[in-house]
Amino acid sequence: MRRLNAHKPANATQKMDPVRLHLRSTARSSNFLSRNSGKQQPRPNLCILVSVLISLSLLLCYLFLFPKDPAPSWGKRYTILIDGGSTGTRIHVFGYAGSSGMTLAFDFGDGGLASMRVNPGLSAYSGDPDLAGRSLQELIEFGKQRVPRDQWAHTEIRLMATAGMRLLELPIQYKILDSCRVALRDSGFKFQDEWASVITGSDEGIYAWVVANYALGTLGGDPLQTTGIVELGGASAQVTFSTGESLPTEFSRTVKFGNITYNLYSHSFLHLGQNVAFESLRELLLSREYNSANDNVREGVLIDPCVPKGYSDTGPWKFLPGPLDNKNRSISIIQSGGNFSECRTAAYKLLQEGKDKCTHRQCYIGSAFTPKLQGKFLATENFFYTSKFFGLAPEALLSDFMTAGQHFCGEDWPALKKRHSSLHEEDLLHYCFSSAYIVALLHDSLGISLDDRRIRFTNQVGNVPLDWALGAFILRSSESVDSKVTHRHSMIVSDDPHILLLIGGTLIIFALIGWFISKWRKPQLKTIYDLEKGRYIITRVSRH
Numbered sequence: 423m424r425r426l427n428a429h430k431p432a433n434a435t436q437k438m439d440p441v442r443l444h445l446r447s448t449a450r451s452s453n454f455l456s457r458n459s460g461k462q463q464p465r466p467n468l469c470i471l472v473s474v475l476i477s478l479s480l481l482l483c484y485l486f487l488f489p490k491d492p493a494p495s496w497g498k499r500y501t502i503l504i505d506g507g508s509t510g511t512r513i514h515v516f517g518y519a520g521s522s523g524m525t526l527a528f529d530f531g532d533g534g535l536a537s538m539r540v541n542p543g544l545s546a547y548s549g550d551p552d553l554a555g556r557s558l559q560e561l562i563e564f565g566k567q568r569v570p571r572d573q574w575a576h577t578e579i580r581l582m583a584t585a586g587m588r589l590l591e592l593p594i595q596y597k598i599l600d601s602c603r604v605a606l607r608d609s610g611f612k613f614q615d616e617w618a619s620v621i622t623g624s625d626e627g628i629y630a631w632v633v634a635n636y637a638l639g640t641l642g643g644d645p646l647q648t649t650g651i652v653e654l655g656g657a658s659a660q661v662t663f664s665t666g667e668s669l670p671t672e673f674s675r676t677v678k679f680g681n682i683t684y685n686l687y688s689h690s691f692l693h694l695g696q697n698v699a700f701e702s703l704r705e706l707l708l709s710r711e712y713n714s715a716n717d718n719v720r721e722g723v724l725i726d727p728c729v730p731k732g733y734s735d736t737g738p739w740k741f742l743p744g745p746l747d748n749k750n751r752s753i754s755i756i757q758s759g760g761n762f763s764e765c766r767t768a769a770y771k772l773l774q775e776g777k778d779k780c781t782h783r784q785c786y787i788g789s790a791f792t793p794k795l796q797g798k799f800l801a802t803e804n805f806f807y808t809s810k811f812f813g814l815a816p817e818a819l820l821s822d823f824m825t826a827g828q829h830f831c832g833e834d835w836p837a838l839k840k841r842h843s844s845l846h847e848e849d850l851l852h853y854c855f856s857s858a859y860i861v862a863l864l865h866d867s868l869g870i871s872l873d874d875r876r877i878r879f880t881n882q883v884g885n886v887p888l889d890w891a892l893g894a895f896i897l898r899s900s901e902s903v904d905s906k907v908t909h910r911h912s913m914i915v916s917d918d919p920h921i922l923l924l925i926g927g928t929l930i931i932f933a934l935i936g937w938f939i940s941k942w943r944k945p946q947l948k949t950i951y952d953l954e955k956g957r958y959i960i961t962r963v964s965r966h
């Protein structure tokens with residue numbers, strides 16, 4: 423049997439006298455109730471309370487769905503990208519506002535980006551792939567110095583290798599990648615095996631295009647206002663730009679940024695990076711078909727027009743297996759020809775190799791389709807290093823490279839070494855070749871006129887280094903922003919602790935509102951004893 427209600431009617435005697443207890447109007451009983459519940463406790467005005475709670479929760483919802491700033495930044499976060507290039511491996515540590523960010527504003531200055539390079543590149547370990555992973559240790563330590571320890575487990579680390587690795591046989595590539603995965607798994611950072619890979623040359627070009635246009639402020643704007651990128655690396659060269667031309671599928675890429683879609687031509691010319699091209703040109707000079715026209719080989723001596731006068735190198739050389747016959751294999755010395763125009767002719771011939779296999783409407787380089795270059799371009803890496811060495815302005819003309827190269831190639835090698843004693847000899851040796859190669863590539867092959875001002879030779883725009891790795895980071899960040907924007911309205915909870923807090927708080931407030939309303943709506947029941955009927959009845963208590 424339920425206990426009697428603790429409160430007694432006002433006129434009740436101490437003893438529960440069943441006779442006098444009548445059905446109480448809920449009002450009187452509630453008055454009675456209030457009289458007997460000790461000191462008058464002002465019951466919270468439920469309506470005010472509920473409305474405060476509802477407005478609070480609406481405010482929280484507004485903050486979550488329409489934050490003042492696309493998203494409040496939640497402190498700094500990090501991501502790491504390792505660029506596995508043919509001549510070296512470099513780590514880039516990106517620090518950025520860890521917002522659930524709907525905006526992309528990165529600081530690529532000292533506060534936001536830290537990089538370090540080690541030589542040689544991963545492909546140099548083809549003879550002993552297990553050592554490749556060890557070459558990453560120094561870079562991983564560098565990353566640990568830049569990322570706070572409590573963030574290591576949340577910091578993703580990715581290895582993206584380029585042309586140097588693409589040149590290796592697949593089994594060797596896999597062994598080198600596996601060796602790197604072991605090192606990255608043990609790094610303490612967040613890593614998954616598929617995050618160590620060899621990227622395509624087309625992706626490499628796209629990423630370089632993204633960082634260039636991000637730095638120029640044209641990413642997300644009119645495609646016709648974007649700037650193309652030509653990059654001369656160590657083992658490959660990339661050409662990427664926006665074009666209205668119809669493109670064969672293998673050369674056509676689309677990049678979506680914000681609500682703009684860019685139709686891009688992107689291709690990486692493998693083997694045509696500067697370092698590999700320099701070696702390949704010697705192979706060409708030694709080949710039979712070339713030699714029939716030129717007497718570059720006389721009694722075991724190769725005359726190389728692409729090295730300054732007075733240079734000689736007694737080898738050994740690692741000539742790639744190719745069109746060499748035994749007679750030429752017995753090269754004992756390479757002597758300088760120091761002749762810019764002969765070097766340019768040989769370089770052009772190298773760039774045209776394979777043209778007979780062209781199956782497209784036009785192939786400016788080898789058998790690859792290349793549309794006519796449209797718009798402005800940034801020329802990076804070896805394009806920039808060569809222009810810088812010759813003291814050329816960023817807006818230099820190709821005719822300036824010709825003049826500088828003609829002079830340099832004809833100079834005396836010992837005098838050059840003396841004058842540029844601070845430079846790496848290998849870099850110094852390449853400038854005769856690179857000046858001729860740049861003219862043969864951009865003018866003789868791609869059709870940029872000698873006095874065209876469309877090209878800027880640079881490795882930086884503002885404080886943004888034009889490194890494709892930054893482009894990969896920007897693109898990934900924008901994709902994750904897009905996915906957050908897409909999901910934001912479907913309230914898919916982000917992994918951001920503050921967002922979770924916001925949602926949790928909102929849910930608690932709604933639950934409180936629901937509870938109060940249910941209390942308020944739930945009939946307040948009272949059990950009283952009816953003297954006349956001699957039994958207990960349950961009655962509803964009225965509300966104020």
Ligand SMILES: Nc1nc2c(ncn2[C@@H]2O[C@H](COP(=O)(O)OP(=O)(O)OP(=O)(O)O)[C@@H](O)[C@H]2O)c(=O)[nH]1
Nearest residue numbers: 507508509510584585586655656657658803807849
């Ligand atoms: N002259 C000169 N060349 C440099 C310097 N630093 C790097 N290089 C050369 O410039 C090129 C650098 O381009 P990168 O893209 O870094 O080359 P990489 O990534 O090792 O090669 P890929 O795998 O083809 O991209 C290489 O040919 C280097 O040898 C420099 O300070 N001076």
Ligand SMILES: [Ca+2]
Nearest residue numbers: 507584655656
């Ligand atoms: Ca590179």
